[in-house]
Amino acid sequence: xxxxxxxxxxxxxxxxxxxxxxxxxxxxxxxxxxxxxxxxxxxxxxxxxxxxxxxxxxxxxxxxxxxxxxxxxxxxxxxxxxxxxxxxxxxxxxxxxxxxxxxxxxxxxxxxxxxxxxxxxxxxxxxxxxxxxxxxxxxxxxxxxxxxxxxxxxxxxxxxxxxxxxxxxxxxxxxxxxxxxxxxxxxxxxxxxxxxxxxxxxxxxxxxxxxxxxxxxxxxxxxxxxxxxxxxxxxxxxxxxxxxxxxxxxxxxxxxxxxxxxxxxxxxxxxxxxxxxxxxxxxxxxxxxxxxxxxxxxxxxxxxxxxxxxxxxxxxxxxxxxx
Amino acid sequence: xxxxxxxxxxxxxxxxxxxxxxxxxxxxxxxxxxxxxxxxxxxxxxxxxxxxxxxxxxxxxxxxxxxxxxxxxxxxxxxxxxxxxxxxxxxxxxxxxxxxxxxxxxxxxxxxxxxxxxxxxxxxxxxxxxxxxxxxxxxxxxxxxxxxxxxxxxxxxxxxxxxxxxxxxxxxxxxxxxxxxxxxxxxxxxxxxxxxxxxxxxxxxxxxxxxxxxxxxxxxxxxxxxxxxxxxxxxxxxxxxxxxxxxxxxxxxxxxxxxxxxxxx
Amino acid sequence: xxxxxxxxxxxxxxxxxxxxxxxxxxxxxxxxxxxxxxxxxxxxxxxxxxxxxxxxxxxxxxxxxxxxxxxxxxxxxxxxxxxxxxxxxxxxxxxxxxxxxxxxxxxxxxxxxxxxxxxxxxxxxxxxxxxxxxxxxxxxxxxxxxxxxxxxxxxxxxxxxxxxxxxxxxxxxxxxxxxxxxxxxxxxxxxxxxxxxxxxxxxxxxxxxxxxxxxxxxxxxxxxxxxxxxxxxxxxxxxxxxxxxxxxxxxxxxxxxxxxxxxxxxxxxxxxxxxxxxxxxxxxxxxxxxxxxxxxxxxxxxxxxxxxxxxxxxxx
Numbered sequence: 001x002x003x004x005x006x007x008x009x010x011x012x013x014x015x016x017x018x019x020x021x022x023x024x025x026x027x028x029x030x031x032x033x034x035x036x037x038x039x040x041x042x043x044x045x046x047x048x049x050x051x052x053x054x055x056x057x058x059x060x061x062x063x064x065x066x067x068x069x070x071x072x073x074x075x076x077x078x079x080x081x082x083x084x085x086x087x088x089x090x091x092x093x094x095x096x097x098x099x100x101x102x103x104x105x106x107x108x109x110x111x112x113x114x115x116x117x118x119x120x121x122x123x124x125x126x127x128x129x130x131x132x133x134x135x136x137x138x139x140x141x142x143x144x145x146x147x148x149x150x151x152x153x154x155x156x157x158x159x160x161x162x163x164x165x166x167x168x169x170x171x172x173x174x175x176x177x178x179x180x181x182x183x184x185x186x187x188x189x190x191x192x193x194x195x196x197x198x199x200x201x202x203x204x205x206x207x208x209x210x211x212x213x214x215x216x217x218x219x220x221x222x223x224x225x226x227x228x229x230x231x232x233x234x235x236x237x238x239x240x241x242x243x244x245x246x247x248x249x250x251x252x253x254x255x256x257x258x259x260x261x262x263x264x265x266x267x268x269x270x271x272x273x274x275x276x277x278x279x280x281x282x283x284x285x286x287x288x289x290x291x292x293x294x295x296x297x298x299x300x301x302x303x304x305x306x307x308x309x310x311x312x313x314x315x316x317x318x319x320x321x322x323x
Numbered sequence: 324x325x326x327x328x329x330x331x332x333x334x335x336x337x338x339x340x341x342x343x344x345x346x347x348x349x350x351x352x353x354x355x356x357x358x359x360x361x362x363x364x365x366x367x368x369x370x371x372x373x374x375x376x377x378x379x380x381x382x383x384x385x386x387x388x389x390x391x392x393x394x395x396x397x398x399x400x401x402x403x404x405x406x407x408x409x410x411x412x413x414x415x416x417x418x419x420x421x422x423x424x425x426x427x428x429x430x431x432x433x434x435x436x437x438x439x440x441x442x443x444x445x446x447x448x449x450x451x452x453x454x455x456x457x458x459x460x461x462x463x464x465x466x467x468x469x470x471x472x473x474x475x476x477x478x479x480x481x482x483x484x485x486x487x488x489x490x491x492x493x494x495x496x497x498x499x500x501x502x503x504x505x506x507x508x509x510x511x512x513x514x515x516x517x518x519x520x521x522x523x524x525x526x527x528x529x530x531x532x533x534x535x536x537x538x539x540x541x542x543x544x545x546x547x548x549x550x551x552x553x554x555x556x557x558x559x560x561x562x563x564x565x566x567x568x569x570x571x572x573x574x575x576x577x578x579x580x581x582x583x584x585x586x587x588x
Numbered sequence: 589x590x591x592x593x594x595x596x597x598x599x600x601x602x603x604x605x606x607x608x609x610x611x612x613x614x615x616x617x618x619x620x621x622x623x624x625x626x627x628x629x630x631x632x633x634x635x636x637x638x639x640x641x642x643x644x645x646x647x648x649x650x651x652x653x654x655x656x657x658x659x660x661x662x663x664x665x666x667x668x669x670x671x672x673x674x675x676x677x678x679x680x681x682x683x684x685x686x687x688x689x690x691x692x693x694x695x696x697x698x699x700x701x702x703x704x705x706x707x708x709x710x711x712x713x714x715x716x717x718x719x720x721x722x723x724x725x726x727x728x729x730x731x732x733x734x735x736x737x738x739x740x741x742x743x744x745x746x747x748x749x750x751x752x753x754x755x756x757x758x759x760x761x762x763x764x765x766x767x768x769x770x771x772x773x774x775x776x777x778x779x780x781x782x783x784x785x786x787x788x789x790x791x792x793x794x795x796x797x798x799x800x801x802x803x804x805x806x807x808x809x810x811x812x813x814x815x816x817x818x819x820x821x822x823x824x825x826x827x828x829x830x831x832x833x834x835x836x837x838x839x840x841x842x843x844x845x846x847x848x849x850x851x852x853x854x855x856x857x858x859x860x861x862x863x864x865x866x867x868x869x870x871x872x873x874x875x876x877x878x879x880x881x882x883x884x885x886x887x888x889x890x891x892x893x894x895x896x897x898x899x900x901x902x903x904x
Contacts, residue, residue: 030450031416034783041785042700048692049701052713052759055752059724062731117627124624128617137628144631146888147638148813150855151877154862155638158645158870185634216613218620239719246721248816249855253862273723273816280726280820286735294820298727302720309719391778393703422781432772435795435902444790445780497780 063302066295073289079296085259085270087293088279094293096300098261102269103304106180106251107244109265113184114240118191119233125192126199127221138193145189153253156182161254174256174268183250191240198232199225231319238312242305248273272301328575329360330565338404339364339505339535340385345399345411347380347389354380356559357399362505364404367527367536369550369567371543373582377559378539382507385410385537386424387417403504422449425498429510431490433482433497438474441482441493445501460500468496469526488519495526499534506530508538512545524549543583547571555579639881646875654875658829659857663868668876671857673830674743675812677846678853681747682754682811687804689751690758691793697759698766699788718756725753726820734821741822743831744847749817754807761803765796798898805891809884815855854880 071079074094082095121141125134161178165171202225210220226233256268257278270278276294285291340362347355355377362368370378380389387410389395397411403423410420425445433441440447442461451457461478465471470492474485482493491511498506508527512520527536527549540546546553546567553570555563555578563570563579574580581587657667701707729749739745769792777787793800831849854876861873 038783045692045696048689049696049710051689056713058732059728062728120627128621150815150858154877159641188631216617218617242719248723276723277819298724302724418781418783426779432776448782448786
């Protein structure tokens, strides 16, 4: 590189620039332009940030709008108390509890798997596992939650169900148990990852206090760390519940789409979510009662998940331990 | 709250900036109490005082750095000559202030860009398009920061690859590139080794020929070496101001003398 | 712990008891470790079983013809051409909307927004939407995009829906990336006289690129596997044609014919084949599932690699 960047003009000399009045005028023009540009940019960015608000408003609006039409046809009382769900029959019945029973049963099976296993895994990774083990196994868990749910559906129907049928004679090809078990495994990472974060946030000083008393690792984990991380663990559970209630494809593929009011996981059943899929797969004239039914079901689903989200939020707010 | 003791030189040099009755609030906490003092053109003014006395807070008023954080409130004025504009006025755009007053920070903070782009940044921000102009200014600034000979063969390398002392000189070059009227130094050598410190002090001595300098330092010896005027602050107030020789040899206030002789600090 | 002086009677016994109790508790530690590893194995083995089953069942179908054939009533001739083309086109639309809106929204929330009730509402919304089941997004799309806006059961509707779905992911990742940039870099840029947008566009977005890109890729990996919302807006499950090639056709409207075309995507094709009783179609489903999982894994892997690579170049 030469001794200076612009050798033809000698070292360090700049070309003459605007001075005096002209310079001030230039500066004033620049300033006006800059202010206008900054204001426009800020407005655009604000609009982008508001898209999420519009999404929520859109969801609420569309669900309410179509459900409103639905509830003109179907009394709310019937909707909540009828024990049959046959919306597409000529003698249509709209008892949402039928679908709710499916959602409840499948979620219960899933959570019976996800919550114990997820908690144990979280405790193990946070309190027992060495650094290397943790770093190797955490990505694997993340993978578990990254697999598309349709593939889990395939797995439930074509791998798990045949195995279960050997263990439980008479198990129908479509059943809640199979779907629920696979759902449970899929939800494990949600529970374990948040619980683990909560446990790792517990300061070492609490653990040291326990170890100093002669406690073992297991005792420290169970008696000190878990209680100290309770709010985080609770909201992890709530996240798992929310996820189970909202799951669609695994159930649509493996649980059959027969709405029945039953809590027996060994039978097929329809959930709120799989019902919506079933209807959407068929041909539904826009504006028919069948079309509006899925919005009413969707409204129910949204209310359910909203309740759980709020519960989780409230638990975090109320019981958050500040370290 | 006692009044400040200000001793102006017999023939004061031209004024570059002047704070008049400056109060500063962080939320409801009054961090600066009625500071009035001059900053003379082409001279080095040092702000000294124990930790927490408000010297950095005062420094950062000059280029409206506090505007970046909520809860700030300025009361009073800082006038910038020759047009006597009140830098703190709400109508005055902080960006314009920062285009006239540059800053060098305590911990060197070059951008993760090339050396050339670091120095050129101030010019780019002013919409400067001419490549030759930018190159000339970058070279002049790097020479002015005594860094040119060391980096001229690697202007495209990352600024963060330099040593601590070089990084700080790079930040000084960045501040010089836009021909500021004033440069604020916020404890520029506290993160550097003694040799790098010496180089920076020498640089400041050169820089002041073209630029007015206001420097915060907790190192009294540095203030004595580098500055022409010294202001001693304590608990948000200006206790005493005067020429460096006077302050260090014959301080007028008891508080100043206590600090300078190390009776506390 | 030692027997008190003068406590006399058989201190040796007390020690033996204590040691036995300690050993029992330590055994519980080991037992729990075993239980922990076994629990982890449930997840690992499930993944393995899934993979192996898909690979073995589907491998015979993974021929070049599989990728270049349309679905067919004959299992042996069916392929995923319309599915993977549809997936790519939908992903393109998704990214086109989700990336600018998500990054811009995150920039606003991190660098511009003041702490007031309005900002709180936006933030509550974003965390809420992350918990809404994906099928509800499908309902939103059906009512709003397909009918009210009239986009029909098209690639455009699908892309918009998925964009809304992954928006919280992109926003959160971008905010994290911006937050990790140290404050002194911002101060240095402002001190040079930069305006807020200049600080954002010259410094924050470039330096935050690793995190932003990671979030975008993870969002896309999620979107590519989504089935429920796409079914709800009515993607047909038997599509034996391709959408018109983008940007061909008569301008101006013809350039965008493809946006409004009926289509299918990989997850839907898998769903269709899985739902058939004929085991030959199950083979196809396994093969397609294998391809889909590979695509998802590749994207996640790319995100991790990118984050590592780009992070090395940034030093402060």
